[in-house]
Amino acid sequence: MHTMLQQWALYLPDYLKGVGMTLELTGAALLVALVFGFILALARLSKIRVLDWAATGYVEIIRAIPVLILLFICYYSLAQAGLKLSGPVAAIVGLGGFYAALYGEIFRGAILGVDRGQREAAEALGMPRSVAMRKVILPQAFFAILPPATNQLSNLIKDTSLVFTIAVADIMFQANSALSQNFLPLDMLLLAGVIYFLFYLILSKFLARWELNVQRRRS
Amino acid sequence: MSNDVVVSARNMTKRFGNTLVFKDVSLDVHKSEVVAIVGPSGAGKSTFIRCINRLHPFDEGTLELLGHRLTGGKAKVPRAVLQDIHTRVGMVFQTFNLFPHLTVIENIMLAPMEVKKMPRAEARERAMALLEMVGLPHKRDIYPKRLSGGEQQRVAICRALAMEPEIMLFDEPTSMLDPELVGEVLGAIQRLAREGMTMLLVTHEMAFAKEVADTVVIMADHEIAEMGPACEVLESPKTERAQQFLSRVLKPEQAADDFVAARTASQGGDR
Numbered sequence: 074m075h076t077m078l079q080q081w082a083l084y085l086p087d088y089l090k091g092v093g094m095t096l097e098l099t100g101a102a103l104l105v106a107l108v109f110g111f112i113l114a115l116a117r118l119s120k121i122r123v124l125d126w127a128a129t130g131y132v133e134i135i136r137a138i139p140v141l142i143l144l145f146i147c148y149y150s151l152a153q154a155g156l157k158l159s160g161p162v163a164a165i166v167g168l169g170g171f172y173a174a175l176y177g178e179i180f181r182g183a184i185l186g187v188d189r190g191q192r193e194a195a196e197a198l199g200m201p202r203s204v205a206m207r208k209v210i211l212p213q214a215f216f217a218i219l220p221p222a223t224n225q226l227s228n229l230i231k232d233t234s235l236v237f238t239i240a241v242a243d244i245m246f247q248a249n250s251a252l253s254q255n256f257l258p259l260d261m262l263l264l265a266g267v268i269y270f271l272f273y274l275i276l277s278k279f280l281a282r283w284e285l286n287v288q289r290r291r292s
Numbered sequence: 293m294s295n296d297v298v299v300s301a302r303n304m305t306k307r308f309g310n311t312l313v314f315k316d317v318s319l320d321v322h323k324s325e326v327v328a329i330v331g332p333s334g335a336g337k338s339t340f341i342r343c344i345n346r347l348h349p350f351d352e353g354t355l356e357l358l359g360h361r362l363t364g365g366k367a368k369v370p371r372a373v374l375q376d377i378h379t380r381v382g383m384v385f386q387t388f389n390l391f392p393h394l395t396v397i398e399n400i401m402l403a404p405m406e407v408k409k410m411p412r413a414e415a416r417e418r419a420m421a422l423l424e425m426v427g428l429p430h431k432r433d434i435y436p437k438r439l440s441g442g443e444q445q446r447v448a449i450c451r452a453l454a455m456e457p458e459i460m461l462f463d464e465p466t467s468m469l470d471p472e473l474v475g476e477v478l479g480a481i482q483r484l485a486r487e488g489m490t491m492l493l494v495t496h497e498m499a500f501a502k503e504v505a506d507t508v509v510i511m512a513d514h515e516i517a518e519m520g521p522a523c524e525v526l527e528s529p530k531t532e533r534a535q536q537f538l539s540r541v542l543k544p545e546q547a548a549d550d551f552v553a554a555r556t557a558s559q560g561g562d563r
């Protein structure tokens with residue numbers, strides 16, 4: 074116990090650098106996933122068939138591929154094809170692209186889940202589709218989006234641990250380099266696990282409170 | 293009622309896929325006329341009034357309203373025409389369909405501000421005037437789900453009126469309400485009628501139809517069974533189908549007797 078805490082203290086500065094990287098990656102990948110996911114959802118709901126097909130194809134293919142393979146494709150395969158991405162950029166593209174497919178489906182489901190009468194009421198009042206979407210459909214879809222979206226966010230944080238395989242210095246990377254120096258994989262991975270657990274705890278508490286606030290405001 | 297026709301349907305036919313909803317429906321509505329559409333459920337009444345403001349396309353025939361001429365079939369109606377129709381024709385739904393994420397007054401202000409670009413202060417003032425008219429000014433900052441059905445429907449009427457429509461469509465506005473709440477909604481509709489609003493109203497309230505409507509249309513079996521001046525049609529219907537329908541709704545106790553008699557007859561063989 075004593076040595077473990079000593080080792081934790083010794084490597085803590087490295088881990089904290091890793092925490093910074095993990096948070097930055099999560100934030101950037103989440104942003105990509107939200108924006109691109111929203112575009113995918115709109116494309117899938119569009120009356121223009123080509124858009125629908127393209128988006129559907131993307132979603133179906135991407136979410137069938139393991140994230141690790143996507144990360145390797147973004148880092149190694151694209152480089153082979155002449156497009157060299159840095160580790161963090163490849164990580165953001167890979168994770169963002171994968172989670173965009175998941176978020177796109179969440180958005181689409183939530184938009185479709187809004188009562189048809191709402192769309193009709195907006196249309197009967199003369200609102201153009203874009204206005205109906207912004208002012209009537211999306212605010213209501215938001216409540217359906219929140220729980221599954223926060224769920225996926227905690228998955229995204231955990232999946233960022235895969236980026237150590239493409240030489241990005243996140244928490245997992247720091248754990249791996251520490252344990253190869255002191256040969257204490259149990260202690261060092263435990264610290265990484267504790268940090269991920271703390272993330273999860275903070276995030277879920279924060280989001281639960283936010284959800285509650287939103288719901289309370291509505292009634 | 294004046295002589296200018298504001299809605300003119302000619303031989304309109306509507307199908308959902310292969311299912312016929314109504315066929316050959318022709319109807320003229322004059323300015324300030326109140327037309328009540330009655331008939332058994334499934335007759336196509338709701339679908340018909342939804343076709344009038346083009347929430348649904350129709351398959352055959354023509355529809356002229358507000359200076360537009362629409363023909364049935366696949367041809368696309370330009371977006372600007374659709375929007376003009378939606379802006380000038382108000383609709384009130386059976387299920388109210390208020391926006392649950394907005395307060396009462398925001399529900400009423402939204403369309404004027406977004407569609408007509410009305411300034412917020414003016415939209416608010418107009419919304420308050422409408423709420424006064426239906427007796428709900430004190431509910432302005434409440435969310436719809438805290439209102440009774442009758443209050444929700446009165447707010448829905450205000451929401452439609454806020455766009456200053458030239459024609460109002462009502463699809464069974466009171467059929468989701470508890471009986472004691474029906475009166476407050478019918479009162480608001482009656483007031484509109486007196487102010488000269490052109491209206492098409494699908495309803496099951498025969499007494500109300502007789503009192504408020506100029507013209508009654510009985511729809512049954514996918515077509516217009518009978519139409520004419522309200523009292524005439526409701527008191528002495530000429531067609532057999534109309535008589536059949538009216539005798540069923542006007543004398544429910546007799547319908548119940550018929551039902552019991554039919555059941556007794558059908559069970560008779562077993563004994």
Ligand SMILES: Nc1ncnc2c1ncn2[C@@H]1O[C@H](COP(=O)(O)OP(=O)(O)O)[C@@H](O)[C@H]1O
Pocket residue numbers: 308311313331332333334335336337338339340
């Ligand atoms: N969106 C729809 N898709 C398919 N069939 C529909 C749709 N809406 C209504 N119908 C059918 O059209 C017929 C007429 O419905 P409706 O116009 O609601 O009748 P009413 O209002 O007179 O009760 C019914 O048989 C109904 O099942």
Ligand SMILES: [Mg+2]
Pocket residue numbers: 334337338339464
């Ligand atoms: Mg109906």
